[in-house]
Amino acid sequence: MENTETQRGKLYLIPTTLGDTEPLEVLPLSIKRVIENTTHFIVENEKTARRFIKRITPNKPQPSLILYTLNKYTGHEEFNSYLKPCLEGQDIGIISEAGCPGIADPGADIVALAHQKNIRVVPLVGPSSILLAMMGSGMNGQSFAFTGYLPIEKNERRKEIKNLERRSRELQQSQAFIETPYRNNKLLGDLIQGLKPDTRLCIATDITLASEYIVTKPIAEWKKSQPDLHKRPAIFIIHAS
Missing domain, CATH: 3.40.1010.10 (Tetrapyrrole methylase, N-terminal domain)
Incomplete structure (x- = not known):
């Protein structure tokens, strides 16, 4: 043969x-x-x-x-x-x-x-923003899911954020997702408004660049100050308590 x-x-x-x-x-x-x-x-x-x-x-x-x-x-x-x-x-x-x-x-x-x-x-081996963000997040690397883009329509997006938080809590699974860079700040605002204060959020942007920023905090802390993510490629990861 x-x-x-x-x-x-x-x-x-x-x-x-x-x-x-x-x-x-x-x-x-x-x-x-x-x-x-x-x-x-x-x-x-x-x-x-x-x-x-x-x-x-x-x-x-x-x-x-x-x-x-x-x-x-x-x-x-x-x-x-x-x-x-x-x-x-x-x-x-x-x-x-x-x-x-x-x-x-x-x-x-x-x-x-x-x-x-x-x-x-x-x-071949190379940088994956999803894996690098998970590595730097301090969240559950044993069980996580990547959703991709959330819905564009505001009510649908807020509903999906709640669904992801519930899934994270029930499965103890970290939930990662992305947004078109020029809509990052709007998504961040929806996350801060829609998630519970003790839910952790990791923001990982400009990964591998000189301006790299990877920070994980509870939503209660993010409410005090947020980075400007406009037009910066970012990965968002949440983990609910």
Whole structure:
């Protein structure tokens, strides 16, 4: 029986920095080696992907790169065509805009299809804002959930905040979520108004940057003063007593 795995290329999941940080300060050399040896990349934004590749491997010829765009409009038929080089024995890298592909970020659908096609998937080590926030929060790293974005509509959002607090209390499970950066301050206001005074809230913003801020306090303490989070990427984590 033929060994199809050895005849096929690998799909590498390539993390990027969480902001304008020198890449090799937060990324291992394994990422540099993979990028040096890979020509095909699936990316969210061609311009920023090329800039990232150039920072990691300045001598890699840009004209040699073959980039495929991945966004919410990309269909299943295109996914199949994107993975064709792997079926022909060439490696492919998925590059996130920030953080890790497939974790609160596009890429999961491509990875699922790769598994269906018996393509080996290789996740590489890199910064995940969710995991770094959990590590720095002092909350329950044994049991936590990431919800993603909360509802935009105000009443629905406040209702979901109450649901997350109740779930945290009942399961003793930390609840993590995010917001579009320009709406961070509004969400923080809703959290302070809607959560119980003894519920702990961690705010983790600008992770790995010089302006990094990771602080956990009860809501009663947050009511006294809050940071300005406008347009700063942030993770929010709550844990109810």
